[in-house]
Amino acid sequence: MPLEPIPLNDGNKIPSIAYGTGSKMKFQDITQYIEQAIETGSYQGSGLARSELFVTTKYFGEVPFRRVLERSSRKYSKMGWPSTVSIGVSNVVDVQQLENLIKFSRIKPAVNQVNPITSVQLSRHETIMDACAKHNIVVEAYSSLSPITTYPGGPVDVPLKAAAQRIGATPTQVVFLWVKAKGAVIVTTTTTKAHMEEYLPGVIAIDTAGAQGPPSDIVTKLRATSTKKRFLVALVVMMFGVYGLSMFGRMCQ
Numbered sequence: 001m002p003l004e005p006i007p008l009n010d011g012n013k014i015p016s017i018a019y020g021t022g023s024k025m026k027f028q029d030i031t032q033y034i035e036q037a038i039e040t041g042s043y044q045g046s047g048l049a050r051s052e053l054f055v056t057t058k059y060f061g062e063v064p065f066r067r068v069l070e071r072s073s074r075k076y077s078k079m080g081w082p083s084t085v086s087i088g089v090s091n092v093v094d095v096q097q098l099e100n101l102i103k104f105s106r107i108k109p110a111v112n113q114v115n116p117i118t119s120v121q122l123s124r125h126e127t128i129m130d131a132c133a134k135h136n137i138v139v140e141a142y143s144s145l146s147p148i149t150t151y152p153g154g155p156v157d158v159p160l161k162a163a164a165q166r167i168g169a170t171p172t173q174v175v176f177l178w179v180k181a182k183g184a185v186i187v188t189t190t191t192t193k194a195h196m197e198e199y200l201p202g203v204i205a206i207d208t209a210g211a212q213g214p215p216s217d218i219v220t221k222l223r224a225t226s227t228k229k230r231f232l233v234a235l236v237v238m239m240f241g242v243y244g245l246s247m248f249g250r251m252c253q
Contacts (some may be wrong), residue, residue, distance in 0.1 A: 004016060006138055006183070006185060008086055008110040008111065008138055009108060009110055009135075009136040009137065009138075010086055010107075010110050012085055012086050012110070014086070014110075014111065014138060014140075014185060015185070016180070016185055016186065017176075017185070017186040017187075017188070018140075018185060018186065018187045018188070058090070086110045086111070087107060087109060087110060088109040088110050088111030088112060088113065088137075088140070089101065089109045089111075089112055089113070090112070090113035090114070090140075091113065091114060091115075092112050092114070092128070093114055093128045094128070095127055095128055095131045098112070098128065098131055098132070098135075098137075099131070102135055108135065108137070109137055110137065110138065111137065111138045111139070111140050111185070112128070112132050112137050112138075112139055112140065113139075113140040113141075113142055113187070114128065114129075114139060114140070114141065114142070115141070115142055115143045115144070115146070116129070116139070116141045116144055116179065116182070116184065129182060129184070133183070138183070138184070138185060139182065139183070139184040139185070140184060140185040140187060141179045141182075141184040141185065141186060141187060142187040143187075144175050144176070144178075144179050144186065144187070144188070145172060145175055145188060147160065147175070148160070148171050148172060148175065160174055160175065176188075
């Protein structure tokens with residue numbers, strides 16, 4: 001399961017893993033963390049020039065996008081408006097809302113960014129993920145490691161540990177493998193350089209530790225697992241990275 005770019009419905013391609021500066025770094029100067037990401041996992045060994053880094057922003061309607069570009073000192077963003085390559089939405093977990101958006105919008109979103117495990121019941125996200133697949137909209141999974149890093153001891157601990165033991169991987173690799181198996185983009189973040197250095201080999205290890213995916217019974221358990229509903233605020237101000245990613249769009253009410 002190579003970490004290859006994922007095709008979008010507008011003809012572009014999005015990298016399959018991103019370093020995100022989400023709510024954890026909101027209102028902070030993220031320059032240091034971005035530089036660390038570039039010099040460790042995101043940029044090292046990629047063979048790409050810095051000008052080829054995949055830079056995205058999350059744009060809210062009340063904030064002029066031109067100001068976002070000025071602050072980032074770039075002529076255009078891979079995802080933003082109006083100087084854009086691709087556009088998308090976030091936290092659209094209601095299928096009817098997605099259908100209405102597609103019906104009345106001039107441009108169909110290329111990506112829908114959601115929390116696939118911890119924001120609402122997993123079964124609900126299975127439904128929206130299926131709807132996105134139907135319309136060829138790539139799902140972008142943020143905070144997928146929350147059951148490990150933020151909410152340990154929850155209902156997904158048992159199937160995660162069982163899957164990890166069975167395929168000889170770590171729980172982190174199992175989560176990333178699950179996200180990859182769903183055809184979604186992985187979004188992860190950290191402010192610690194040591195963790196950044198661990199992420200890239202950890203994700204690459206998916207190819208060897210879980211090339212055939214988690215066993216079907218583990219997938220069934222994961223799909224059947226409910227988690228506590230989380231109330232989310234605007235999370236990503238900017239996402240930056242060679243394997244980068246993300247989406248902009250007004251937060252759905």
